[in-house]
Amino acid sequence: MEHKHFMIYKPYGFLSQFYSNDSKQQKKKFLGSLYDFPEGIMAVGRLDEKSEGLLLLTTDGKTSDFVNSKKVDKEYYALVDGAITEDAIKQMSEGVEIGFNGKKYQTKPCKVFKLEQVPDLPVRSKKIRDARHGPTTWISVTLNEGKFRQVRKMTSAVGFPTLRLVRVRVGDKHLGTMQVGQVKPLDTLGF
Incomplete structure (x- = not known):
């Protein structure tokens, strides 16, 4: 076949x-x-x-x-609520504790950095809150694990909840x- x-x-x-x-x-x-x-x-x-x-x-x-x-890297662009700090980026890249299946889980080290420019992505069908509600930051997160809602849980764990999440690369x-x-x-x- x-x-x-x-x-x-x-x-x-x-x-x-x-x-x-x-x-x-x-x-x-x-x-x-x-x-x-x-x-x-x-x-x-x-x-x-x-x-x-x-x-x-x-x-x-x-x-x-x-x-x-x-075995395969997956890269995500995440729009997070707030002006993310270098400390939060460092914490995520080293691994943070999240909840998974009712238990605590320590994420593996991954690559995280702040995007210098807003990515050129299609407009999302559901409106995202705008700058009148405070600053936002786009970050890139590359990992090779994939727990349920992992990137969202990681950004929340460091105090910057995800507003929009787009996977831009697999391998x-x-x-x-x-x-x-x-x-x-x-x-x-x-x-």
């Missing part, structure tokens, strides 16, 4: 799945409404409903397992100039 691979710019408000049999989720938005994906397609990792950006899709479970096994695959909801078929994921 020849496997199929895709990159998608997951929109804000969509779940990282293709459909649901759960009656509670029938009003939710699913990736399957954006493109005619082949049978057996799966998301490589996930982005929560309020996160957006690069999501890789494949019919190859081995590739999915490899990417999710902490050597970049979001680039893709537009929200755009799907690009790939010959290979190349991992």
Whole structure:
């Protein structure tokens, strides 16, 4: 069987799945409404409903397992509430304690830095509060683990909650100039 691979710019408000049999989720938005994906397609990792950006899709479970096994870097741009301090950036980069599955979890060291310019990203479908409510800062966070809502929990742990979260890179695959909801078929994921 020849496997199929895709990159998608997951929109804000969509779940990282293709459909649901759960009656509670029938009003939710699913990736399957954006493109005619082949049978057996799966998301490589996930982005929560309020996160957006690069999501890789494949019919190859081995590739999915490899990417999710902490061997591949994932880079996120996070808009945080407040003027983030160098100390907060240092704490995040060295690892912070977050809650995960009802237990305390120490995140692994990662690369975190303040972006000097506002990233050129499509406007989000849901408005984000503006500067009248105080300063905000864009940061880059690159990690190779992926606990549930990890980046959001990390920024909150250092006192700067995330207002917008966009995954811009997985390994050597970049979001680039893709537009929200755009799907690009790939010959290979190349991992």
